[in-house]
Amino acid sequence: MASATSPKPFDIAIIGGGISGLTLAIALLQHNIPLTIYESAHTFGEIGAGVAFGPNAALAMKLISPKIHDAFEKCKTANQWPSQAGSWFTARVGDARKADKDGLVREGKKVGDALFDVHFGSDRGRGGVYRAHFLDELVKEIPEGVAKFGKKLVNMSRVEDGSGDVECHFADGTKARHNAVIGCDGIKSATREWLLGKDDPAAKAVFSGKYAYRGLIPMDDAVNLLGEEVARNSQMFFGYHGHLLTFPIEKGKTMNVVAFNSCPEWKNPQWVITTSKEDMNADYASWGPHVQKIIRAMQKPDIWALFYHLPCSTFYKGRICLLGDAAHATTPHQGAGAGMCLEDSLIMSVLLKEATSLEDVERAFKAYDEVRRPRSQKNVVTSLEAGTLYDFELEGDDLDKIEPNFRGRMKWIWDIDLDEEIERAKKIYHGGAAKI
Numbered sequence: 420m421a422s423a424t425s426p427k428p429f430d431i432a433i434i435g436g437g438i439s440g441l442t443l444a445i446a447l448l449q450h451n452i453p454l455t456i457y458e459s460a461h462t463f464g465e466i467g468a469g470v471a472f473g474p475n476a477a478l479a480m481k482l483i484s485p486k487i488h489d490a491f492e493k494c495k496t497a498n499q500w501p502s503q504a505g506s507w508f509t510a511r512v513g514d515a516r517k518a519d520k521d522g523l524v525r526e527g528k529k530v531g532d533a534l535f536d537v538h539f540g541s542d543r544g545r546g547g548v549y550r551a552h553f554l555d556e557l558v559k560e561i562p563e564g565v566a567k568f569g570k571k572l573v574n575m576s577r578v579e580d581g582s583g584d585v586e587c588h589f590a591d592g593t594k595a596r597h598n599a600v601i602g603c604d605g606i607k608s609a610t611r612e613w614l615l616g617k618d619d620p621a622a623k624a625v626f627s628g629k630y631a632y633r634g635l636i637p638m639d640d641a642v643n644l645l646g647e648e649v650a651r652n653s654q655m656f657f658g659y660h661g662h663l664l665t666f667p668i669e670k671g672k673t674m675n676v677v678a679f680n681s682c683p684e685w686k687n688p689q690w691v692i693t694t695s696k697e698d699m700n701a702d703y704a705s706w707g708p709h710v711q712k713i714i715r716a717m718q719k720p721d722i723w724a725l726f727y728h729l730p731c732s733t734f735y736k737g738r739i740c741l742l743g744d745a746a747h748a749t750t751p752h753q754g755a756g757a758g759m760c761l762e763d764s765l766i767m768s769v770l771l772k773e774a775t776s777l778e779d780v781e782r783a784f785k786a787y788d789e790v791r792r793p794r795s796q797k798n799v800v801t802s803l804e805a806g807t808l809y810d811f812e813l814e815g816d817d818l819d820k821i822e823p824n825f826r827g828r829m830k831w832i833w834d835i836d837l838d839e840e841i842e843r844a845k846k847i848y849h850g851g852a853a854k855i
């Protein structure tokens with residue numbers, strides 16, 4: 420029986436060192452679980468863009484480790500306007516085609532006017548961060564030697580000696596044997612493809628019909644263009660087959676922008692491509708002055724194709740398990756993908772803390788799968804739907820229907836009782852016998 424101070428009698432390979440892999444590693448190291456992170460890149464890194472965390476994500480960080488929560492506190496930025504402190508987004512119409520002959524989109528409201536706010540119910544903390552800075556803070560918590568770089572997983576095999584161990588095969592020809600593998604290798608996960616099999620339609624991500632431009636605008640410029648209130652707080656501009664959102668990051672020094680649009684299919688094997696400023700402007704040619712100003716202020720016209728995973732029937736097989744985007748990559752329309760990664764890391768670490776033998780690891784994976792799969796896959800489905808809501812495709816352009824839908828749709832994500840989820844996971848773990 421392992422004591423609190425001796426290492427657990429099993430060692431784990433974490434494939435991928437993004438938000439999922441790093442938060443999981445920090446969580447597991449606290450419980451003295453031996454592990455190695457295998458990252459395909461030559462260093463840890465995130466793209467230069469913002470990511471917003473909701474109340475559930477903030478709570479998950481607190482419950483995983485004060486170190487992760489401190490990293491978030493250090494980087495986070497919430498709305499910058501006192502009366503908007505509790506607002507997720509202020510909803511506006513951005514598309515000029517919605518205006519009637521009097522220039523109105525709703526009684527007394529013009530294109531670009533504030534229509535209503537969607538408020539966070541609880542005050543668990545939340546906020547947007549600059550991805551690269553947040554990742555840097557997480558990396559500081561990973562001890563030397565835990566991560567191996569330039570290790571791209573290409574295949575796995577079960578060791579044929581009755582041990583149930585897994586051998587990871589890397590692109591550089593090397594192999595590594597571990598008792599268990601947790602695939603945190605993101606939306607293009609090799610672990611997922613191996614686990615589900617190439618022929619499973621859920622093995623590879625599918626195109627959502629939406630793409631996005633992402634940009635950062637210095638806040639001073641944004642204030643000049645849009646005025647204080649619009650620039651410093653989070654905004655969502657609705658339109659026909661597209662929408663645009665902004666939120667402050669870097670303690671209010673920068674406005675993060677994501678501008679969405681639609682196209683029927685995505686043929687390019689690259690998911691991030693550079694277009695021209697002309698094409699980008701053309702996508703919003705019929706939109707109102709706010710959106711046009713924001714689009715024109717964006718520097719690099721990169722398009723991000725938005726893909727997601729179809730639901731799969733399991734997140735684990737034997738001692739191989741999926742976590743984060745590798746398990747449930749989603750469109751970003753509820754801003755909840757990374758939050759789900761954090762919840763995954765929380766539940767996984769709580770369960771592996773309980774485990775005292777190799778056999779327990781698979782039991783932990785089973786309980787994790789049972790607790791996490793329905794919730795994280797529900798986010799994928801409802802997020803896809805949210806994108807169509809903002810793009811006037813779900814309730815049409817009927818603002819009286821859009822408003823209650825928008826206000827109500829995030830509660831189940833934000834207000835989750837994570838202590839209850841932890842208890843439920845432990846109960847399944849302790850109640851269920853190991854899968855034969």
Ligand SMILES: Cc1cc2nc3c(=O)[nH]c(=O)nc-3n(C[C@H](O)[C@H](O)[C@H](O)COP(=O)(O)OP(=O)(O)OC[C@H]3O[C@@H](n4cnc5c(N)ncnc54)[C@H](O)[C@@H]3O)c2cc1C
Binds near residue numbers: 435603609633758
């Ligand atoms: C446009 C957009 C906006 C978003 N906005 C938000 C938001 O506001 N809020 C939110 O909560 N979520 C948001 N998300 C979702 C969020 O970005 C993801 O859920 C999250 O970053 C996934 O983290 P991850 O660690 O699971 O995967 P990743 O960040 O993809 O990390 C995977 C890691 O694994 C490595 N890797 C990949 N393949 C291999 C391999 N074969 N071998 C070894 N290593 C490998 C990669 O190099 C990478 O480091 C957004 C997503 C998009 C596309």
Ligand SMILES: *[C@@H]1O[C@H](CO)[C@@H](O)[C@H](O)[C@H]1NC(C)=O
Binds near residue numbers: 574575576
């Ligand atoms: C993956 O490994 C298995 C088992 O060693 C082997 O049979 C298979 O050919 C490998 N696949 C690839 C694509 O290398």
